[in-house]
Amino acid sequence: MVTRIITISRQFGSGGRTIGKKIAEESGYAYYDKDLIEKVAKESGLAPEYVEEQGEYAPSRYPFSYAFEGRSINGMSVSDYLLNIQRRVILELAEKEPCVIVGRCADYILKGRNDCLNVFIHADEEKRAERIVTLYGETESSPKKRLYEKDRKRAVNYKYYTGRNWGEACNYHLTLDSGKLGIDHCVKLICDCIK
Amino acid sequence: MVTRIITISRQFGSGGRTIGKKIAEESGYAYYDKDLIEKVAKESGLAPEYVEEQGEYAPSRYPFSYAFEGRSINGMSVSDYLLNIQRRVILELAEKEPCVIVGRCADYILKGRNDCLNVFIHADEEKRAERIVTLYGETESSPKKRLYEKDRKRAVNYKYYTGRNWGEACNYHLTLDSGKLGIDHCVKLICDCIK
Numbered sequence: 001m002v003t004r005i006i007t008i009s010r011q012f013g014s015g016g017r018t019i020g021k022k023i024a025e026e027s028g029y030a031y032y033d034k035d036l037i038e039k040v041a042k043e044s045g046l047a048p049e050y051v052e053e054q055g056e057y058a059p060s061r062y063p064f065s066y067a068f069e070g071r072s073i074n075g076m077s078v079s080d081y082l083l084n085i086q087r088r089v090i091l092e093l094a095e096k097e098p099c100v101i102v103g104r105c106a107d108y109i110l111k112g113r114n115d116c117l118n119v120f121i122h123a124d125e126e127k128r129a130e131r132i133v134t135l136y137g138e139t140e141s142s143p144k145k146r147l148y149e150k151d152r153k154r155a156v157n158y159k160y161y162t163g164r165n166w167g168e169a170c171n172y173h174l175t176l177d178s179g180k181l182g183i184d185h186c187v188k189l190i191c192d193c194i195k
Numbered sequence: 196m197v198t199r200i201i202t203i204s205r206q207f208g209s210g211g212r213t214i215g216k217k218i219a220e221e222s223g224y225a226y227y228d229k230d231l232i233e234k235v236a237k238e239s240g241l242a243p244e245y246v247e248e249q250g251e252y253a254p255s256r257y258p259f260s261y262a263f264e265g266r267s268i269n270g271m272s273v274s275d276y277l278l279n280i281q282r283r284v285i286l287e288l289a290e291k292e293p294c295v296i297v298g299r300c301a302d303y304i305l306k307g308r309n310d311c312l313n314v315f316i317h318a319d320e321e322k323r324a325e326r327i328v329t330l331y332g333e334t335e336s337s338p339k340k341r342l343y344e345k346d347r348k349r350a351v352n353y354k355y356y357t358g359r360n361w362g363e364a365c366n367y368h369l370t371l372d373s374g375k376l377g378i379d380h381c382v383k384l385i386c387d388c389i390k
Contacts, residue, residue: 168362169362169364169370170206170372172370172372173371174369174370177365177367177369180312185388192380192383192384193380193384
């Protein structure tokens with residue numbers, strides 16, 4: 001079975017997004033990350049910033065969530081409404097063309113297909129803290145606290161939406177430590193799996 | 196840093212042992228599995244069958260465990276005595292020569308070294324059930340029950356001995372679904388990581 005879709009789940013700061021982009025460049029597959037967020041925002045009528053935050057993280061005191069607190073759309077909470085549309089958009093994109101999809105529980109949403117390769121990228125805390133300070137210009141005094149909070153929210157969201165444990169090897173076909181193996185070698189290993 | 200040691204943890208029936216053997220053949224590294232058990236048995240004075248079962252699985256109603264129930268050696272339970280010797284043997288083998296070590300919490304025991312590649316092999320239940328029936332001639336009416344029981348004991352033993360969750364991606368540099376990727380492709384991917 002040819003692999004048409006690669007889903008990338010990743011710890012914050014592990015370079016999963018960079019790896020996804022490079023795989024798309026090497027393979028010629030489409031790359032869905034920001035485009036996916038914009039498409040969901042357009043279809044839902046919600047702000048892209050809200051979609052970006054709430055479509056992947058458990059509810060937080062993020063400014064955009066206040067606006068919708070206690071409201072409902074079509075009898076659903078705004079959060080469930082967003083996740084429903086996000087799910088539909090991911091299913092449509094997967095049908096449309098070979099692609100790389102980053103985050104958003106895409107591995108779970110596409111679990112019925114056998115043309116997916118589900119990947120999880122992680123790295124040790126030191127390496128990820130260094131990366132977010134260097135690349136994203138994180139200015140917080142405690143980058144490790146930021147890593148912990150972002151990943152905790154991703155894990156809670158994944159559990160709520162899928163019933164599974166985020167980062168459990170059995171949920172993925174391939175998991176890689178980008179700190180140990182290096183970004184480029186991760187790209188090579190994943191590309192080797194879709195040839 | 197050159198990789199001198201590959202540790203392979205694996206779900207029962209996933210082909211992890213076969214993958215370990217093939218990596219050793221391809222890389223020229225020593226392969227420790229049964230030899231390790233025999234060495235631990237010799238140094239501890241315990242029966243190889245007891246070492247094989249209790250050095251990797253949580254205590255069970257396995258016949259060999261009865262003989263030692265409630266006893267102690269050097270002020271330790273027999274189980275802790277065994278794990279201590281197993282730990283020492285693994286540390287010695289890792290010093291001795293480049294090698295592949297299957298199971299026995301070797302990933303955790305060698306965690307202080309940065310010349311290790313820690314791998315976890317898994318596969319879906321269907322594929323593993325098929326494998327144990329075909330290869331090991333399992334005759335039980337419910338091979339899936341056997342898979343569940345073996346893996347549960349490995350997980351409990353790993354948790355007791357390491358404090359970590361067995362099969363959690365972050366504990367390994369590489370985890371692979373041998374059912375999806377195939378045994379030979381897993382061997383290739385792992386060998387690519389030690390070149």
